[in-house]
Amino acid sequence: MTQIPALPFERSESDRVVAGVCAGIARELRVDPTLVRLVLALLTLAGGAGILLYFALWVWTGGRHPVYAVLILGLATMTLLGALGVPWTIFIGAGLMVAGLVLLARRGASLRPGGGSLGIPGIALAVAGAVVLLDHIGSSNAFVGPGALAGALALVLGPWVWQLAKERNERIRLAERAEIAARIHDSVLQTLALVQRHAADEQRVRGLARRQERELRRWLYGSGYGDAQTFEDALADAAADVEEAHGTRIELASAGNAPLDEPLTQLVLAAREAMANAAKHSTADEIAVYAEARPDSVSVFVRDRGVGFDRSAIGDDRRGISESIEARMKRAGGSATVASSPGQGTEVELTMPRGAA
Amino acid sequence: MIRVVLVDDHELFRAGVRGELGDRVEIVGEAGSVAEAVPLIHDLDPDVVLLDVHLPDGGGEAVIAAVSQERPGVKFLALSVSDAAEDVIGVIRAGARGYVTKTISSEELTDAVARVSEGDAVFSPRLAGFVLDAFRAGDPVGPDAELETLTPREREVLQLIARGYRYKEIAARLHLSIKTVEAHVSSVLRKLQLSSRHELTRWAHERRLI
Numbered sequence: 001m002t003q004i005p006a007l008p009f010e011r012s013e014s015d016r017v018v019a020g021v022c023a024g025i026a027r028e029l030r031v032d033p034t035l036v037r038l039v040l041a042l043l044t045l046a047g048g049a050g051i052l053l054y055f056a057l058w059v060w061t062g063g064r065h066p067v068y069a070v071l072i073l074g075l076a077t078m079t080l081l082g083a084l085g086v087p088w089t090i091f092i093g094a095g096l097m098v099a100g101l102v103l104l105a106r107r108g109a110s111l112r113p114g115g116g117s118l119g120i121p122g123i124a125l126a127v128a129g130a131v132v133l134l135d136h137i138g139s140s141n142a143f144v145g146p147g148a149l150a151g152a153l154a155l156v157l158g159p160w161v162w163q164l165a166k167e168r169n170e171r172i173r174l175a176e177r178a179e180i181a182a183r184i185h186d187s188v189l190q191t192l193a194l195v196q197r198h199a200a201d202e203q204r205v206r207g208l209a210r211r212q213e214r215e216l217r218r219w220l221y222g223s224g225y226g227d228a229q230t231f232e233d234a235l236a237d238a239a240a241d242v243e244e245a246h247g248t249r250i251e252l253a254s255a256g257n258a259p260l261d262e263p264l265t266q267l268v269l270a271a272r273e274a275m276a277n278a279a280k281h282s283t284a285d286e287i288a289v290y291a292e293a294r295p296d297s298v299s300v301f302v303r304d305r306g307v308g309f310d311r312s313a314i315g316d317d318r319r320g321i322s323e324s325i326e327a328r329m330k331r332a333g334g335s336a337t338v339a340s341s342p343g344q345g346t347e348v349e350l351t352m353p354r355g356a357a
Numbered sequence: 358m359i360r361v362v363l364v365d366d367h368e369l370f371r372a373g374v375r376g377e378l379g380d381r382v383e384i385v386g387e388a389g390s391v392a393e394a395v396p397l398i399h400d401l402d403p404d405v406v407l408l409d410v411h412l413p414d415g416g417g418e419a420v421i422a423a424v425s426q427e428r429p430g431v432k433f434l435a436l437s438v439s440d441a442a443e444d445v446i447g448v449i450r451a452g453a454r455g456y457v458t459k460t461i462s463s464e465e466l467t468d469a470v471a472r473v474s475e476g477d478a479v480f481s482p483r484l485a486g487f488v489l490d491a492f493r494a495g496d497p498v499g500p501d502a503e504l505e506t507l508t509p510r511e512r513e514v515l516q517l518i519a520r521g522y523r524y525k526e527i528a529a530r531l532h533l534s535i536k537t538v539e540a541h542v543s544s545v546l547r548k549l550q551l552s553s554r555h556e557l558t559r560w561a562h563e564r565r566l567i
Binding site for chain 2: 221251252253254255256289291
């Protein structure tokens with residue numbers, strides 16, 4: 001057999017709907033991939049010729065037996081001619097016979113058993129072709145021809161269809177794996193490197209570990225990495241920031257969630273200030289934060305078991321509570337209550353009505 | 358002494374808990390997988406099993422399912438770093454009497470073990486939040502309405518747990534005895550385990566999809 005030349009294009013790895021064949025052709029011809037896809041789609045209307053053509057090109061560029069590609073190309077041509085009005089059974093019958101014989105010839109013109117898997121499709125093709133031809137000439141049985149044709153097609157194309165699906169799954173799997181690897185590199189490995197460098201600084205290491213934990217959790221169970229899209233994630237980010245800055249552990253619990261809008265952003269900022277206050281002044285080693293999103297309002301409770309304070313005894317220099325918490329909540333349409341007494345710890349309750357402007 | 362079996366696949370974590378638990382608790386056995394844990398619990402018949410929600414060959418649910426029939430006296434306390442609400446609710450519904458996070462202090466962990474061994478329920482703030490979310494107010498229907506909803510009092514208690522209050526503080530705040538607070542929490546646990554509330558399934562499903 002003559003060596004079939006390689007095609008002058010390669011399948012596209014990046015731009016693909018099925019296997020990247022159309023984009024590959026388009027790149028070589030310097031046209032829009034959509035155009036190529038359209039042409040193939042139109043050809044598909046002509047008795048499925050487009051699909052066969054796609055298969056042929058895919059098989060060819062995949063570096064598999066080019067002879068299969070030639071076979072499918074032949075089938076595609078016949079289908080096209082058939083769609084144009086040429087009596088298709090003649091083409092198909094003859095084509096199948098020729099194809100089968102070519103296949104057999106490739107195995108050294110031998111029908112000996114053990115000639116490999118190519119022998120069986122070859123024989124099947126030739127027989128199917130003969131049946132189709134006979135059927136057309138005799139016009140005796142309306143089912144023999146199409147049946148044989150379908151059988152032969154299934155035999156030859158089946159493994160390819162299966163392999164095409166497998167290849168696609170493999171690609172998706174590889175892409176997922178690459179994404180996980182990238183995430184782990186960007187976050188976990190960086191954090192571990194930082195932990196090694198700051199091993200002596202216990203507070204810093206603790207903060208790093210907690211932050212990493214939150215990030216991974218959000219990626220695994222929440223709305224993914226990146227800027228927070230929901231109220232719950234934004235609050236978790238704020239808590240992680242405070243933990244990192246002050247080294248106080250923050251236990252976060254929540255019921256319900258809501259998309260992050262402007263009033264809720266203000267609520268998160270006020271809650272962050274309350275957490276920072278508790279971390280700075282309470283001397284407690286843990287802060288409990290509970291967020292509850294109800295249909296009509298969202299509340300955050302920030303509680304510590306620290307030293308507490310007497311509101312009237314606080315100097316004007318500590319403007320955090322009145323300015324950053326109470327005034328902020330009021331401006332955004334919400335409310336803030338601070339309950340504290342010396343020795344009893346502090347709880348700040350923040351409430352924002354939903355849909356507040 | 359409370360006899361405890363520790364089931365967790367992280368050797369480092371087991372070593373940490375072993376060193377931290379106070380003298381009220383004795384660790385009589387350790388296992389790192391479902392396959393190891395089931396015969397061990399069966400043989401030792403401990404008071405409490407500290408159970409990781411995630412194990413390499415199945416969840417903590419599998420351990421509970423395999424031994425609870427023949428060893429009904431064993432209490433389970435779920436212990437996890439997992440944030441996935443449906444996993445936590447799953448292990449509670451399988452029969453665990455409480456859930457705490459692995460960041461809990463050793464003193465609190467000892468308390469939780471003691472509480473569970475006495476038959477009480479232990480809810481961490483996080484679990485309380487999950488439960489409040491799962492039993493969102495509204496639409497109690499059907500013959501099991503009692504199991505389907507939380508009473509206002511139970512809701513109040515759970516909310517305070519979520520806010521980080523201890524039982525003693527909750528009792529003082531609501532003018533109840535500690536026993537009453539414990540009874541409310543046990544009642545919530547029972548509802549969580551027995552309710553056929555379709556909301557629970559739907560809720561877990563939603564959480565998974567988000």
